[in-house]
């Protein structure tokens with residue numbers, strides 16, 4: 001990928017995060033308490049490495065970093081987005097491997113969740129640049145899936161409290177989500193195939209019509 | 217023999233061939249003339265993309281707190297500004313340029329942004345750097361090398377003042393890999409840039425020089441070889457924006 005594109009995507013994401021932090025002194029304070037820390041996110045398929053540098057309550061996003069790393073995450077784009085953007089803290093069944101300080105990860109997840117940021121646009125832009133629109137679309141759908149899901153969790157008011165008090169999700173929930181994503185992907189592929197077929201028959205029909213119109 | 221001599225003593229000023237002694241003066245005129253509006257033009261010409269190219273350069277520099285950095289041909293100090301934050305109070309950044317008009321704009325900008333203490337401003341020629349051997353952990357030259365009369369001399373001079381293990385980063389216009397992009401870029405730089413230069417700085421010639429000097433600059437692999445020949449190790453480059461710009465990196469062994 002052209003580094004100009006990834007640099008642009010990371011720069012805009014970074015600006016969004018820091019501006020959201022400036023409007024949320026509580027979260028910024030929590031971040032500042034973490035001191036100087038670095039998280040490395042290795043996305044495999046598509047391959048993108050991002051370093052999240054935290055210092056003095058500010059976030060920097062980079063593609064290259066040569067200093068010490070406190071925590072490293074490895075997983076597919078879907079699995080990582082799932083882990084980072086849902087309110088779930090559990091790594092079990094998430095498909096993400098973690099090396100180093102999981103404490104840092106949990107803290108960051110907590111802060112990220114509170115921040116008022118629309119992650120969808122910059123993330124799908126970043127992924128779209130690397131992997132093309134299909135994966136970006138998938139992530140986009142994944143994100144809105146979580147949004148709706150979380151909204152509905154809140155609506156079930158009786159359960160809402162206990163849901164929130166739990167530190168780890170029920171494994172079924174993650175399974176559930178993974179299945180939903182698989183389903184979505186299959187549906188998407190089927191849809192694409194149908195569209196292809198339709199296009200094909202449309203073209204055939206047009207050709208036939210053209211030939212029929214041609215004077216003998 | 218005399219013909220050979222003549223060949224050695226002329227060089228390119230954009231598309232013109234000029235005496236070697238003359239090029240530096242002509243380049244100086246260009247930058248004296250554009251200094252005041254340089255930052256504005258940079259943003260307009262590149263649609264702000266030069267900021268991304270520079271940001272990536274900073275990432276690849278690996279510069280850390282406490283290090284010493286030379287930003288040669290640093291002009292109005294974009295890279296210096298970022299480095300001064302990275303090296304912190306224990307480190308040092310030298311903003312150097314041959315042209316005092318550019319340095320003056322740079323110095324004012326740094327003061328304006330509240331940078332002080334760890335930045336030193338120095339008027340210097342990249343070919344004859346006035347620093348002791350093995351001084352810097354990192355040297356950057358951004359959009360500067362193509363203006364230098366003797367690039368080999370400059371590369372060797374930079375190698376000398378780098379510490380062993382230190383790295384040189386050359387950010388420079390280069391050759392787009394895609395012929396279509398090259399065409400579009402040519403049209404942009406030869407028609408659009410001088411016109412914009414005339415509108416904003418009242419100086420089309422300077423921006424025509426810019427376009428021509430970009431064209432005459434060595435392509436990716438030539439520059440990489442030049443760096444190896446000068447003594448740099450592990451030379452590599454990263455194309456950006458389809459190769460319109462390339463970032464070359466070399467390490468002093």
Ligand SMILES: C[S@@+](CC[C@H](N)C(=O)[O-])C[C@H]1O[C@@H](n2cnc3c(N)ncnc32)[C@H](O)[C@@H]1O
Pocket residue numbers: 243247258288289290291292293294312313314315318340341342343357358359360363364365
């Ligand atoms: C296009 S500007 C780049 C400024 C800055 N690095 C940037 O990226 O915005 C080129 C600079 O190279 C400087 N320059 C030209 N020849 C030089 C030389 N031999 N030694 C040092 N600087 C030189 C010019 O004065 C000018 O400021």
